Every structure is written in C-alpha cells, then in structure tokens.
Amino acid sequence: MINGKPIIRRLHTGVPGLDEVLGGGLPEFSFNLLAGPPGAGKTTLAHQMMFALATPEQPAIYFTVLGEPPLKMLRYQQQFDFFDDAKVHSSIHFINLAEETASGDLDGVLQRITDEVQAHAPAFVFVDSFRSVLLASHGKTNVFVTVQQFVQQLGVLMTSWQATSFLLGEYFSEDDPSPIFTVADGLIWLRQAEQGNSVVRKMEIRKMRGQPSLPGLHTFRIDHAGLRVFAPPPAISAAAREPSRNIEQRVSTGISTLDAMMDGGLPVGYSLLVAGPSGSGKSILAGQFLAAGAARGEVGIIAAFEQRPNHSRGPTMGKLIDEGQVHVIDTQSATLSVDEVSTLLIAAIERLHATRVVLDSLSGFELALAPTFRADFRESLARMVSALGTTGATVLLTSELEDRYDTLRFSPYGTAFLTDAIIVQRYIEVDSRLQRVMAVVKLRASNHSNELRLFHIDADGIQIDRMLVDHEGLLGGRPTRRPSPTAQPAGRND
Amino acid sequence: MSVQAAFVRTMAKESQSTAVATAAVAVWQTVSGVMSPIIGNSGFAALFKRSAYLASSACPDLAAVAEQAPACAQFSALHDVLAQLPSAAAARANGALLQTFQEVLDTLIGAPLTGRLLQPIWDTHFVQDTK
Numbered sequence: 001m002i003n004g005k006p007i008i009r010r011l012h013t014g015v016p017g018l019d020e021v022l023g024g025g026l027p028e029f030s031f032n033l034l035a036g037p038p039g040a041g042k043t044t045l046a047h048q049m050m051f052a053l054a055t056p057e058q059p060a061i062y063f064t065v066l067g068e069p070p071l072k073m074l075r076y077q078q079q080f081d082f083f084d085d086a087k088v089h090s091s092i093h094f095i096n097l098a099e100e101t102a103s104g105d106l107d108g109v110l111q112r113i114t115d116e117v118q119a120h121a122p123a124f125v126f127v128d129s130f131r132s133v134l135l136a137s138h139g140k141t142n143v144f145v146t147v148q149q150f151v152q153q154l155g156v157l158m159t160s161w162q163a164t165s166f167l168l169g170e171y172f173s174e175d176d177p178s179p180i181f182t183v184a185d186g187l188i189w190l191r192q193a194e195q196g197n198s199v200v201r202k203m204e205i206r207k208m209r210g211q212p213s214l215p216g217l218h219t220f221r222i223d224h225a226g227l228r229v230f231a232p233p234p235a236i237s238a239a240a241r242e243p244s245r246n247i248e249q250r251v252s253t254g255i256s257t258l259d260a261m262m263d264g265g266l267p268v269g270y271s272l273l274v275a276g277p278s279g280s281g282k283s284i285l286a287g288q289f290l291a292a293g294a295a296r297g298e299v300g301i302i303a304a305f306e307q308r309p310n311h312s313r314g315p316t317m318g319k320l321i322d323e324g325q326v327h328v329i330d331t332q333s334a335t336l337s338v339d340e341v342s343t344l345l346i347a348a349i350e351r352l353h354a355t356r357v358v359l360d361s362l363s364g365f366e367l368a369l370a371p372t373f374r375a376d377f378r379e380s381l382a383r384m385v386s387a388l389g390t391t392g393a394t395v396l397l398t399s400e401l402e403d404r405y406d407t408l409r410f411s412p413y414g415t416a417f418l419t420d421a422i423i424v425q426r427y428i429e430v431d432s433r434l435q436r437v438m439a440v441v442k443l444r445a446s447n448h449s450n451e452l453r454l455f456h457i458d459a460d461g462i463q464i465d466r467m468l469v470d471h472e473g474l475l476g477g478r479p480t481r482r483p484s485p486t487a488q489p490a491g492r493n494d
Numbered sequence: 495m496s497v498q499a500a501f502v503r504t505m506a507k508e509s510q511s512t513a514v515a516t517a518a519v520a521v522w523q524t525v526s527g528v529m530s531p532i533i534g535n536s537g538f539a540a541l542f543k544r545s546a547y548l549a550s551s552a553c554p555d556l557a558a559v560a561e562q563a564p565a566c567a568q569f570s571a572l573h574d575v576l577a578q579l580p581s582a583a584a585a586r587a588n589g590a591l592l593q594t595f596q597e598v599l600d601t602l603i604g605a606p607l608t609g610r611l612l613q614p615i616w617d618t619h620f621v622q623d624t625k
Contacts, residue, residue, distance in 0.1 A: 070533045071541075074603045085607040096534035 008210060011164065014052020014082070015045065017229030017343065021203065021218050023211040027185065028164055030209065031155045033130075035169040036190030041201060041222050042168045043073060044080065045190065046126050048226040049166075051082045054091040058123035061093045061116055065101050065129055070094060073128075081225045093120055097127075106150045113154065117161050125158055130167040155183045185209040191217070195372040200335045203229055219337040219373075230339040232380075233346060233387030251356070251394050254288030257464035258423075261440050261449035266421060268355075270444070271385050271395040273418070276425030280436055281457050282398035285423075286358045287317045288461045289396050293356040294325035300356040301348050301393075303329040303341060305364025327352055335370035338380030342387055349391045357393045363400035385418045401425075420444040425455075429478050430471065437474055438464065497596050498589030500620040505585035515576035518588035519569045521619045525595070526569075528611055542568055545595040553587040555579060 010025030019025045026032070026049075034042045046062070054060035064070040074094070077083050088094070095116050100108045117125065151167075158165035167184070181187060187206040192199050201220050205213035220229040250265030253272075259265040266272055274282045283306075290300040300320070320326040329344050345357060359365060366377055373380065388395050397419065422442040428435050438455050440448045452474055454465040471479035495503075501521070505514050522542075530538040546560035546568075559572045572591075576584040599608040 064534075069537060071537060071602050074532075074607065078604055078607065085604075085610050088607060088610055094532040096530070096532060096537065098534040098536060 010211075011053060013049045015048050015227050015229060017218070017220070017231045018049075018203075018227070020231040021205055021214045021229050022186075022208055023205075023213040026164065027208070027210055029159055029162055030164055030185040031158055031183065032164075032166045032186035032188060033169060033181070033184040034166055034188050034190065037192065040190035040192055041220070041227060042190055043068065043128055044077070044222060045188075045227050046128060046166055046168055047077045048080070048082050050092060050124060050126060051084055051087060053124050053164075054087060056091050059091050059093065059120055060124035060126065061095055061120055061122040062126045062128065063113065063116075064094065064096050065098065065127065068128070070096050079224070093122070110150060110153055110157075114157060117157065117163065121161075122163055125163045125165040126168065127154075127166070128168040130169045151183050181207070193217070193372050195370070198335045198370040198372065200337070200370045200372055219340060221333075221340070230337060230343045232339045233342045233383055252292045253285070254290075254292030255285070255462050255464060257453070258438075258440075258462075261451065261453070261464075262421070262443055263447040263449075266394055267443075267446060268394055269389060269392050270420040271389060271397065271418070272421040272423065273397050273399055274423045274425070275399045275401040276438075277401050277427055280401075280425040280427065281455070281462055282425065283360050284314075284457055284461055286360050286396050286398055287314060290326050290356055290358055291316055291320060294320050294323075298355040299324075299352045300326045300358065301329060301345060301352065301354045302326055302358045302360065303331050303345060303365075304358075304360045305331050305368050306360070327354065331365075331368055336365075336368050337370065337373045338365075338377065338384055341365070342380075342384040345384075346387060346391060349388075349393050355393055357388060357395045359395070359397045361398040361400055382418050395419075426475065427477065428468075428474050430468065437468070438462075496589075496593055497616060498586070498593040500616060501589035501592055502582075502585045504620045505581070508581050508585070511579055511581040511584045512577045514581050514584040514588070515573045517619075518576055518584070518591075519573050521588075521592065521615070522569055522572065524615050524619065525592075525612065528615060532611075539568060541595065541598060545591055545598050546572075548598065549587075549590045549594040553590050555583075555587055556591060559591075 009028040010019075011028055013019055013022070013026050034045060036042055050060045050062060064073060078085070093116075097109060097112060100112045113125075113127070154165075154167075184207065186208045189204040189206050191202045191204070193202050201222065202217040203220050204217050205215075207213075214231060216232065218229055218231055220227050222228075249268040250259070250262075251268055252259050252265050253262070274285055276282050286302070290302060293300045302317075302321075317326065321328055327348055329341070329348060331341065341359075345359075348354060349357065362381070366374060369377065385395070385397070401424070420442075421440070421444065423438060424441050425436060425438045428437055436455050436457075437452050439450070439452045442448075451467050453467055456463055456465060468474060468479060470482055472482050473479045501518075505517060508514050508517070526538055526542075529541070533541070543560055546556045550557040550560055555575050555578075558575050559568065572588070576588055579587060596608060596612055599612070
C-alpha cells in the first residue's frame with residue numbers, strides 16, 4: 001500500500017530550544033495560539049520566529065490590534081538582535097487593525113485580514129493581540145459573527161491560504177473553555193512563575209497537533225538575543241548507555257596515587273562524585289582533574305557556583321582558563337534552572353569537543369537555583385547526570401558533606417546513586433591535629449582500593465599519604481591508636 | 495541633503511503657492527499610505543500633529559495645522575495654510591514639517607527603520623536624492 005499521508009514540513013522557529021520542545025519544529029500551515037499574561041514574552045517570541053521565518057518569497061504579515069501601540073512595539077523589538085530592519089517592508093509587513101477592531105465589527109476585522117492576506121500572500125500571519133479582538137466585540141448588540149465563528153473562519157482562511165498563523169492572546173484563563181483552544185492546532189503558553197522573590201519564565205506546549213511535543217514546563221530566558229528555551233535533556237535509561245562504556249579506557253584524575261586506587265584511573269565517560277566537608281580539597285581535586293586533561297591537550301569545562309569564582313580557582317586554573325583549555329560556564333545569572341545549566345553544559349561539550357566536565361559544587365548549584373526548582377533538584381540532577389553521560393565526557397561533581405560523625409553520608413542530596421564513582425574526603429583528629437583522609441567508596445564495575453588514605457595539600461595539589469594502619473575508628477572522626485598495630489594488605493573489592 | 499532642503503529644491507520652480515500646497519499634500523498622502531497601515535490612522539494622525547506642533551516654533555504658520563482637530567482634515571488644513579503663504583515660504587514650511595516628522599520617527603523607531611520606510615517616498619517625490 002502506498003503511504004499517502006500528507007507530509008507536514010516542520011519549520012525551524014529560530015528560537016534556541018523551541019524546536020526541541022515543540023517536538024521537532026513548528027508544523028507548516030498550523031494555526032497556533034501564543035497565550036500568557038502581559039509581559040510573558042508573547043510579542044518577543046512572535047517577532048523572533050517571524051524574523052527567522054520570513055523571506056521575500058515567504059513573507060509575513062504582523063497584524064497589530066488594539067493592544068500595544070505599533071510604534072512602541074517597533075521601538076522595543078528593535079532592541080533585540082534578531083530584528084533585521086532590512087526585512088521590514090519586504091519580507092515583513094506590519095498592518096494595524098485598530099480602526100476595524102475599535103468598531104467592534106468582527107466581520108470587518110475578518111474582511112480586512114482577508115484583503116491583506118490576499119494582497120501580500122503571506123506564508124506567516126501573526127495577530128497581536130487576539131484578546132483585544134474579543135474584547136472589542138463585547139457590548140455590541142449586532143455582532144455579525146460570534147467569536148467562535150470568527151476564530152473558526154480565521155483558522156480556515158489561514159489554512160486554505162497555506163499560511164502558518166499565530167494568534168497572540170494577552171491573557172486567557174487556563175480554565176476558560178475558550179473555543180479558540182479547540183480550533184488551534186498549537187497552544188504555546190508562556191508564564192512567569194513566582195516563588196519567594198524570584199520570578200522564572202516558563203513555557204508550556206499545551207497542544208501541538210500531530211507531533212510529540214515535550215510535556216511539562218520549560219524554562220526560558222529573554223536577553224538581547226531574544227528567547228532561549230531550555231528543553232530538558234532527554235532521559236536515557238542506564239541500560240541504554242551502559243553498552244557504549246568501555247571501562248578499560250581510563251582517564252587520570254591528576255593524582256597518580258588516586259589513579260592507582262581506582263585501578264588505573266576513572267573510566268572514560270564516568271561520573272564521579274567527590275564528597276567532603278568544607279575545605280577538604282574537593283575543588284583542588286577538581287582542578288587537578290581538569291589540569292590532567294589539559295596536559296593531554298583535552299578541553300575541559302567548569303561550571304562553578306562559588307561566591308567569588310575568579311578568586312578561588314587559583315593561578316593554575318586561571319591560566320588554563322586564559323589559555324582556553326578550560327571553558328567556564330556562566331552560572332552567575334539569577335534564577336537558574338538545572339535544565340538551563342544542562343543545556344549550557346551539553347552545548348559547550350559539543351561545541352568544544354570537551355572531554356572533562358566539572359560541576360563545583362552541587363551545594364552551590366542548589367543555592368543558585370531559583371527557589372521554584374529546588375524541590376525537584378534530585379530529579380533534575382539525575383536527568384542532567386544521565387544526559388551528560390551520553391556526551392561521552394567524564395564528569396566530576398563535588399558535593400559539600402556535613403561533618404557529622406554519628407552518621408556516614410556521602411552526599412546531602414541522596415545523590416550518591418546518581419554517579420558511577422564516589423570519592424569521599426573526611427577530617428579526622430590524630431594527635432591533636434586535623435588530618436584529612438580520602439577513600440574511593442564506589443567505582444561501578446571496576447576494582448578499586450578500599451584504603452582510607454591520609455592526604456595533604458601542598459603547592460602541587462593533593463598528595464596522598466599512607467594509611468593510618470595503627471588507628472581505628474577513623475570514620476568516627478576521633479581514631480584511637482590500636483594497642484598492637486598490624487599492617488593490613490591493600491584489599492580489592494567488587 | 496536634508497528632507498527639507500530636498501523639498502525646497504523640488505519646489506524651486508513653482509511660483510504658485512497652491513501648486514506647492516498640492517505637491518505637499520501629495521507627498522503627505524504617500525507618507526500616510528505607508529505609515530497608516532503600520533501604525534494605524536490615529537497613530538499617524540498623532541505623529542503628524544506632533545510634528546506640526548514641533549515645526550510651528552520655526553514656522554508659526556504651521557500652528558494652525560497642529561490645532562486642526564479631526565485627523566481626516568489635517569491635509570486640507572495644511573493645504574489651506576500653505577496656499578496662503580508665498581510659494582518659497584510654503585515650500586520651506588512643508589519642508590520643515592517633513593523634516594520634523596522624520597526626526598520624530600527617528601527618535602521612536604530609529605533612523606535605519608525610518609529610512610527604510612520613508613526614503614523610497616523621498617526618492618519618488620523629490621528631484622534630487624536626499625541622502
């Protein structure tokens with residue numbers, strides 16, 4: 001049987017991340033609704049798509065209705081990078097419908113739209129905003145067409161004119177059983193979610209006929225370049241990514257003794273959690289890990305969430321950053337989401353062909369998140385770690401570990417299960433000195449040392465020392481000297 | 495060359511002020527034809543009125559155009575004002591009005607977009623290019 005299904009072309013919206021969220025782009029000839037409260041970014045989204053889509057062969061018409069005065073709109077939209085004034089009047093026509101709308105005669109509005117569509121034969125039609133069309137029709141006793149008919153007719157008109165169209169709605173109640181929702185092929189909802197003092201922009205694809213859009217609320221930002229949507233990284237099952245792993249290929253942590261404790265280093269593509277109390281040397285270990293990559297000509301990426309990122313990395317790290325061996329992900333913006341950081345990290349890994357990634361630290365990361373995302377931190381983090389795993393890069397995450405000696409914890413988030421490997425650092429008291437110990441707690445599918453080794457930090461970084469074989473109760477923080485010390489051979493497990 | 499100078503130059507050979515007034519209205523009708531669809535009739539009328547008000551400090555005769563209330567009668571008010579002036583003064587007054595209109599639009603939507611919208615009109619109506 002011949003497959004006679006109509007082929008729906010998917011248009012690239014030109015909005016980073018939006019095509020993914022839509023499920024592969026915008027269906028051609030679809031009739032879409034961009035809804036949301038004032039200030040949600042509807043007009044900006046519409047302009048960004050329009051400037052990306054419109055060409056002299058496939059022009060766009062932007063109908064402005066009562067809402068924003070067109071002069072203001074042109075003035076403000078020009079502030080965005082995507083606004084190309086060379087397209088105005090050639091590929092893009094702005095048409096004001098204020099007079100027709102003010103009369104409240106929807107027939108007249110429809111007629112004017114029809115006339116202009118016939119005159120310009122646009123491939124894209126935008127009506128901004130639709131709410132004012134509806135409002136204008138209220139209170140008229142002799143409305144010739146109802147709103148439902150109006151929308152229906154507009155939808156039919158646009159589709160039969162082979163135009164992809166967008167109605168911008170100033171505000172729609174989400175529970176409003178509006179006829180528009182039924183008629184529209186696509187429903188893109190923009191929101192500003194508020195929690196505490198932070199406001200985060202979110203987008204939801206409520207409906208997109210004929211294709212699998214990504215469900216859920218997706219965060220987006222608006223900056224000088226316009227909108228940028230942060231699609232969640234696809235969740236990959238552990239089984240799906242395991243076969244590609246060849247644990248024979250190892251990368252150095254930058255500390256040879258530690259590599260030996262890990263049976264030759266960290267397997268390529270593994271994620272490593274370094275947990276330890278404040279000041280134990282997690283960031284230094286992370287720095288050595290990146291430096292070891294740089295020494296082999298590899299590019300690394302760091303997303304650092306410290307208070308003063310430029311001061312605390314030290315001269316070695318600073319040099320690597322200056323030389324472009326280590327790329328820094330900007331984590332200074334307010335109201336971050338895990339998906340945003342994932343998107344930035346994955347994009348940077350792909351762009352720079354980076355092999356090593358450091359996220360320092362999870363505690364700082366959680367603090368940097370907008371409050372609204374903290375509740376889902378573990379879930380989002382699991383998605384992120386799994387998505388980073390698919391890039392093939394080796395990932396090192398650090399985690400602040402509260403110094404408690406009554407319980408043995410490796411991470412404050414229950415994040416230990418997320419990573420393939422765990423190294424834990426602790427403080428212990430020996431002979432009235434604060435000493436540091438380190439152990440490899442977990443190394444999935446590989447042998448590793450079970451030694452608890454003393455270490456110190458000098459100008460060259462972390463130096464791993466001997467085991468405290470003559471002491472016991474190290475994890476309790478206050479080891480006691482054993483009466484008759486007997487050296488234990490270095491064991492292997494797994 | 496400024497828009498004002500271009501209009502004055504175009505009108506240089508006109509000795510009849512009514513001819514200047516008619517030419518001025520023709521230019522304005524083209525401007526309205528481009529701008530009104532984009533910013534609405536009322537948006538255009540408001541800009542025109544604002545320009546007449548601003549230009550009236552240099553050409554007091556234009557004050558009558560600024561004060562003319564109904565948007566639909568703006569051009570006929572302009573015609574009446576210009577027709578009563580000597581032709582050279584009429585050309586200068588309308589030149590100033592065009593110049594002010596362009597400058598007001600510049601401040602609102604920027605010179606590149608303004609040029610994109612108005613330059614083709616100047617190119618059609620004026621004898622010399624106005625760049």
